[in-house]
Amino acid sequence: MNIWKKRIKRWSYEITGIALGSFIFAFGLNYFIIANRLAEGGLTGVVLILHYLFDWPVGLTYLLLNLPLFIAGWRFLGSDFAWKTLVGTVFVSLAIELTKHYQAPMTEDLLLASLYGGGAVGLGLGIIFYLGGSTGGADVVARFINHYGGWPIGRGLLLVDTIVIVAVGIFFGLTVALYTLVAVFVATRVIDFVQEGAYSAKAATIISKKTKIIGEEVVSKMGRGATVFVGRGAYTAQEKDILYCVVSRSELVRLKALVYEVDPTAFMIISDVHEVFGEGFRRWPYKRKSGAVDG
Template identity: 50%
Template sequence: MKIIYKILMITIGALIFSLGLNAFTIANSLAEGGFTGIAILLHYLYELPTGWVILILNIPLFFIARMFLGKEFLLYTIFGTVLVSVFIELTANVRLPTDDLLLAALYAGVTTGLGLGIIFRNGATTAGADIIARIMQKYFGVSLGQTIFAIDILVIATSALFLGNRIAMYSLVGLFITSRVIDFVQEGAYSAKAVIIISNQSKEITEKIINNLGRGTTLLQGRGGYTGNDKDVLLCVINRSEVVQIKNLVQSIDENAFVIVSDVREVLGEGFAK
């Protein structure tokens, strides 16, 4: 069932990405990063089919990835890349041109980012720069982000020579939105807050949190750096909507409590995402 679910989600992601690319990026003559950007530029210059060019460009990388990366990752990546190529051609006539290039860039960023995020979250990629980035990270210690960013900038800069600086600048806006949406999809919508409480009344605060908020807590052993005294450090993960409640609760018990509230990018487990 897990494999079927992944295949289904990769298919949905590939379709959303392809629709966004055709409806907003290509329809408004915007540029794109990576191997997709190269294929789009060749489409603009020579009217080559974008989907099939993406597939042809990635075939050599599949053989390289086979030697350096895992079999499961490679199979899912080939599946995702082929689907993207096919869907791009099937949705080639879906066009939503607009005179507002900023609006087009924003919609392109959201839709392509959503599609890619779903694909990445289910263990696949659309090959291209991502395979190169993974190899660079594995053997040369270069981060994924640095390699992908460098390739994207190179492709966008090349596109600017043919399409103009204005198109390139709007395209960079779309790329930024794409990256933010990818992060959001991969990290999950169940972002929360982590609360660290240092208090002499930690046991009473723990009971109140459990009884009033229904949240679990963890007591960690700590020691004051100045006094050297042992203290309990209370750790609790809550929803964003519960921040005010827990602060008021702590203050009602110990006004001198030391409270740290920080962002949690993703939470898995009881009470949050499974």
């Protein structure tokens, strides 16, 4: 009984979040994108082209175009993801119709409209994706391309977006297509922000003859952990120790100074890390299942 209560609570939380994300998405689409006759990528862009050319209702068209893709792609989605995709698609379609009276433009500046519209659309989709849902459309098409053509899903999404934006340029002119690109770019960045969070860190890969000393200094002076890998130089064929550690942005300068002080000839690579879970960083956002056993 407790298991079902937990499941119902989780489903209620996810469905509420997906509904909220759907309304934010729909509001941004109506209030900024459609109000200024801009477009979007993916299936949403196809729906907007049909709306501008034939005055087809956006919400209903979105639902009708998604349903065949959803039914055909059910076997590729998995039951849980497919269920959330259906919920997301229905909520988005309903939200678009319920917020369509917000299509009076707040601003006639196309750049502002594309920025705000892309931000709102990205925020809504980010919330939906964060909860494990989807709005179908290009996601399902990309999975078909991946299954039958062997293309990576990311490349499939890029192909769909490219075709849609080229069509926007053909039907409505280069200016609209360029501002649509801005909106799509902003939406993508906001989706990533919602998915990954505002927190970010830096990862350092350090190759040095004094890796052991550097590692000890990182642990003792910075209170950070580090991992040592064994690598082999391609030219010398000699084995070398490679130190890997993750620090916060504010600690990066201190780490570089420490490495330089120990070995000014060290080879150091800095890369962005968007999420870090574990000791010294963020806690895992999940609760342990009851009865779980430590391994």
